[in-house]
Every structure is written in structure tokens, then in C-alpha cells.
Amino acid sequence: MLSVIDDIRRTVRLPEGLIADEDRFLTRIATNLGERPPLDPDPAALLQTFGGPEPRPGTDDATYYLMWAQRLLAHPLPSNRQVPAPGLHGMLLDRLRRPLHALIRYYVDAQAARQEEIATWLVRAVTALATAEIEIERLRARVESLERASGSPSHDRT
Amino acid sequence: MSVTETTLHWRRLKSALGRGRLVQLISDLSAGDAVSDDAISWQRLLSRVGVDAPIYGRTIVPGHGARAWPLHRLRLESSDVLILHYSVWSEAAALVASMRRPTVLAYHNVTPPEFFAQFEPAMVAETSRGRAALPSLADLCPLAIARSEFSARDLHAAGFVDVRTLPIVLPDEAMADRGERVASPATLLYAGRVAPHKRVEDLLAILAYCRRARTDVTLAVVGAFDAASEYYRALHRCAFRLGVHTGVRFAGKVSRARFVAEYRSARIFVTMSEHEGFGVPLLEALRVDLPIVARAAGAIPEIVGDAGILLEGRRPDIAAEIILEILADSSLQQRMIERGKVRAAFYSADEVLPCLASLLTDGIEATRRR
Numbered sequence: 020m021l022s023v024i025d026d027i028r029r030t031v032r033l034p035e036g037l038i039a040d041e042d043r044f045l046t047r048i049a050t051n052l053g054e055r056p057p058l059d060p061d062p063a064a065l066l067q068t069f070g071g072p073e074p075r076p077g078t079d080d081a082t083y084y085l086m087w088a089q090r091l092l093a094h095p096l097p098s099n100r101q102v103p104a105p106g107l108h109g110m111l112l113d114r115l116r117r118p119l120h121a122l123i124r125y126y127v128d129a130q131a132a133r134q135e136e137i138a139t140w141l142v143r144a145v146t147a148l149a150t151a152e153i154e155i156e157r158l159r160a161r162v163e164s165l166e167r168a169s170g171s172p173s174h175d176r177t
Numbered sequence: 178m179s180v181t182e183t184t185l186h187w188r189r190l191k192s193a194l195g196r197g198r199l200v201q202l203i204s205d206l207s208a209g210d211a212v213s214d215d216a217i218s219w220q221r222l223l224s225r226v227g228v229d230a231p232i233y234g235r236t237i238v239p240g241h242g243a244r245a246w247p248l249h250r251l252r253l254e255s256s257d258v259l260i261l262h263y264s265v266w267s268e269a270a271a272l273v274a275s276m277r278r279p280t281v282l283a284y285h286n287v288t289p290p291e292f293f294a295q296f297e298p299a300m301v302a303e304t305s306r307g308r309a310a311l312p313s314l315a316d317l318c319p320l321a322i323a324r325s326e327f328s329a330r331d332l333h334a335a336g337f338v339d340v341r342t343l344p345i346v347l348p349d350e351a352m353a354d355r356g357e358r359v360a361s362p363a364t365l366l367y368a369g370r371v372a373p374h375k376r377v378e379d380l381l382a383i384l385a386y387c388r389r390a391r392t393d394v395t396l397a398v399v400g401a402f403d404a405a406s407e408y409y410r411a412l413h414r415c416a417f418r419l420g421v422h423t424g425v426r427f428a429g430k431v432s433r434a435r436f437v438a439e440y441r442s443a444r445i446f447v448t449m450s451e452h453e454g455f456g457v458p459l460l461e462a463l464r465v466d467l468p469i470v471a472r473a474a475g476a477i478p479e480i481v482g483d484a485g486i487l488l489e490g491r492r493p494d495i496a497a498e499i500i501l502e503i504l505a506d507s508s509l510q511q512r513m514i515e516r517g518k519v520r521a522a523f524y525s526a527d528e529v530l531p532c533l534a535s536l537l538t539d540g541i542e543a544t545r546r547r
Contacts, residue, residue: 026495027495029489030488030489030490030492030495031486031487031488031489031495031499032473032478032486032487032488032489033486034482034483034484034485034486034516035483036483037483037486037509037512037513037516038509044502047502048495048498048499048502051390051498051501052494052495052498055386055389055390056389058385058386058389058419060418060419062381062382062383062385062386062419062493062494063382063491063492063493063494065382065415065418065419066378066379066382066491066493069378069411069415070295070296070378070407070408070411083413083417083422087413125239125240132404135404135405136404136405139404139405143410
């Protein structure tokens with residue numbers, strides 16, 4: 020317990036005077052840490068490999084990507100509204116110089132970014148499924164080659 | 178500082194500038210970005226005292242409400258003084274280097290390239306060049322304004338002689354009260370770009386640890402992200418693996434009104450960012466009375482001071498326990514909020530503006546002496 024408290028003390032910088040009884044506060048944290056159920060996967064361990072090579076995508080990943088795409092589709096952007104510039108001078112300037120540019124940047128870019136995001140999730144879903152399919156084919160071929168090598172009869176895998 | 182003294186500072190600035198303008202150069206202007214908001218804020222503050230401070234950048238994204246133009250439309254008079262807002266190598270920086278004209282540098286810090294190596298290789302070149310070019314800018318900039326002591330150390334190391342520190346001014350109206358606060362029971366807020374050096378993955382781990390004790394804890398991530406980036410994708414996969422994907426919300430870049438609403442509906446501001454040149458979101462959290470739990474990295478400790486709880490290293494489990502303690506203890510929350518109010522006052526416009534006027538005056542005089 021003491022080593023855990025020391026560990027917490029080294030990690031946490033408590034401002035002076037914020038906690039009346041710092042030792043009690045740190046002990047409570049150490050106790051809570053010890054009593055919490057373990058997590059699977061362990062988040063701290065996952066951080067060590069974050070962004071590294073990922074395991075083979077499977078149907079879970081595909082479901083997740085599709086879920087995000089559906090979530091985006093379910094919440095469309097607000098309708099396009101052009102905000103007028105204040106004053107007569109501003110209105111004239113708007114009419115002369117900015118409308119096309121502003122229109123593109125405000126609306127078309129936003130829509131395009133959204134479409135791109137939806138497309139990205141869908142592509143990932145399809146990629147995940149395709150990769151899974153390729154892996155299944157590779158394993159099937161491997162099983163067949165092993166069966167041939169061992170001389171054991173093939174069986175129905177349908 | 179008294180009103181009279183402040184007025185004297187502004188008068189001295191106008192007198193030093195004469196008929197010239199303070200021309201602000203920036204890589205790109207886009208409202209909501211910390212560097213852009215700073216340039217816009219300077220423009221508004223200076224316009225109140227009759228000083229023209231136009232902004233020029235490679236791209237000017239509409240919706241900022243500032244006086245800004247693309248860089249190719251820049252026409253300089255001999256009486257103009259240049260201010261280069263610097264956070265990355267850009268066309269604006271290249272222009273200053275090619276003109277060899279004395280310039281005041283406003284240094285917002287350049288994120289070290291190693292943070293981008295894994296996920297955003299394109300940024301490695303830009304940030305590497307941004308850091309490598311600092312010594313050459315030292316020759317051109319007789320005065321440099323660092324936005325934190327942390328950033329000032331970069332400038333000293335690069336050979337800048339006259340380095341002053343001035344915090345970012347957050348306009349009083351920026352986080353203005355817009356109705357009654359409706360804080361959700363346990364929403365954690367992170368505001369800022371979704372980028373590798375911000376370590377958003379650590380927040381996901383913290384959320385996972387929090388939710389083993391309290392399932393009502395959620396996380397709102399408010400800030401621009403690139404949906405197609407590998408980093409964003411990795412975050413989603415991480416959230417899914419940890420089983421917290423239903424508890425985290427990536428709000429993206431939002432309107433100012435919604436931005437304030439996100440702050441006002443949260444209970445604790447959390448950041449595990451590993452590099453901050455200043456950390457405007459921390460200042461915003463102080464302004465809206467949010468307790469802060471943050472990593473002790475970059476400029477964060479000097480901005481937060483004794484108003485928040487800081488953490489060394491990457492220990493999401495301990496961070497989660499600290500957060501759970503704060504959520505469960507309203508008296509601790511109140512003490513942190515009270516300290517936050519005092520800290521926020523330290524960065525109020527009243528405190529910072531006279532220093533801004535004084536520094537810019539010194540900058541004008543220094544560039545003219547060259």
C-alpha cells in the first residue's frame with residue numbers, strides 16, 4: 020500500500036492547501052485503485068500499443084464502422100442559410116465579391132467533409148469485410164493443403 | 178494598473194507608430210484556431226484605440242468577422258510595422274525572411290515534429306522547418322513576444338536576444354454567460370484540436386477507468402478533427418476496444434455559442450496534452466468555473482497555477498480516481514472553482530492589455546531602430 024501511495028504522490032501534483040488532509044486523500048485513492056475490478060483490455064496497456072499494427076479486422080469492426088456511418092446519416096446538417104453582412108456597404112460587398120466563395124466554404128465544404136466521413140466509414144466497413152473474406156479463403160486453402168499433405172479425407176465444410 | 182496609466186500606454190503606442198499600421202502576418206486565418214483568434218483579438222483591441230492592425234495570411238477562411246486579406250494583396254508602406262504570428266513555417270514566414278524587414282515575432286510555439294511522426298507524416302516537415310527556421314528569424318526580429326515562459330525558452334535557445342512574455346488575451350465576451358448553467362452529472366470536457374500531441378487516447382483510457390466506478394461518466398471532445406486521419410481512426414478503434422464508444426462524443430469544430438454551451442454543461446475540464454504553447458482552453462475553463470485536471474506538460478502548469486490538479490506522466494488510472502474524487506466532492510469542486518476565479522483574473526484583459534500596449538510600443542521602436 021505504501022509503495023502505491025508513493026507512486027500516486029509522485030504522479031499527482033496537489034496545489035498547496037487545496038486538500039486539507041492530503042495523506043488521507045491519497046490513501047483513499049490508493050484503496051480505491053486496489054479495489055476496482057480489472058478491465059479487459061487494460062486501458063494502460065492499450066495505450067502502450069496505441070496506433071500500432073492492428074489485428075485483422077473482423078465483423079465487429081465492420082459493424083462499428085457501419086454504426087458510425089448510420090449515426091452521421093441520421094443527423095443531417097441544418098439547412099443552408101446565408102448570413103447577410105451588416106449594413107448597406109457590407110451587402111454591396113457581399114454581392115460583388117464574396118457570395119460564391121462564402122457559399123463554397125460554408126456549405127459545400129461542410130457537406131463534402133460530411134460525405135467524405137460517411138464514405139470513409141463505409142469504405143472501412145467494406146474493407147474489413149473483404150479482408151476477413153480473404154483471410155477465410157487463405158485459411159481454407161491452408162486447411163486443404165494440410166489435409167492433402169496428411170492424406171486424411173476431406174469433409175464437408177459448407 | 179490605473180485607467181490613466183493604461184491610457185498613457187496606448188498613447189505612447191500610437192505616438193511610436195505614427196501614421197503607420199501594425200500589419201499582422203499569419204499562416205492561415207480561421208476563427209476558432211488559437212493563433213487566428215489571437216490575431217483577431219489584437220486587431221479588435223487595437224482598433225478601439227484607433228490603431229489599424231490588418232491581418233494577412235495564405236488562406237482566409239470566411240466567418241471570422243475581422244479585417245483580413247490573402248497574403249498576395251499585402252502592400253506595405255515604409256511606416257508600417259510587421260508582426261509575424263508564428264506557430265509553423267508558412268508563406269507569411271517565408272515572406273518576412275525574403276523581405277529582410279525587421280519584424281516583431283509573436284511566438285505561439287511550434288509543436289515538436291516527433292509528435293506527428295506516427296500519424297501525420299506531412300506535418301513532420303512543416304514543424305521541423307518551423308523549428309529549424311527559428312534561429313534565422315532571430316536575426317530579423319529585434320523583439321519577440323512569447324505567449325508563455327515555456328515558449329520563451331525555445332526563443333532563448335534559438336538565439337533571440339529580447340524575449341518578452343505576454344499571455345494570450347481572452348476577450349471578456351468570449352465565454353460570456355448565456356443562460357442558466359445546466360451541468361450534466363458527470364460530463365468530462367476536453368476542448369482543442371484532435372491531434373496526436375493532445376493525447377486524446379489517454380482521455381479514452383481515463384474514461385474507461387472512470388466508468389468501472391461510475392457508468393454515468395461521459396466525455397465530450399470539442400475541437401476540429403480530420404475524419405479521414407489515421408489518428409482519428411485509431412481513437413475510434415481504441416474507444417471501441419475499451420467499450421467506451423457510447424460514452425464519448427466527438428463534437429468537432431462548433432459555433433461559439435455551442436462551444437460555450439459545451440463548457441457550461443460539463444463538470445470537469447480534462448486534458449492530457451503533452452505539448453501546449455499556451456493552452457487557451459484551460460483559460461476558457463477557468464473563466465466558466467470548471468475544475469481542471471491536466472497533465473503537467475508544456476505551458477500547462479504556468480497557466481493553471483494552483484487552480485487545478487496536475488499529473489506527471491501517463492497514469493490514466495490515477496487520473497480517473499482524482500476525477501472521481503472531484504465529482505463526488507462538491508466542496509472540493511467549489512474550492513477549485515474559487516481558485517480558478519483568482520487565476521482567471523490574472524489573465525483578464527485589464528491585466529494583460531497595458532502589457533500588450535507597452536510590448537508593442539517597444540517592438541515598434543526596436544524595429545524602427547534597425
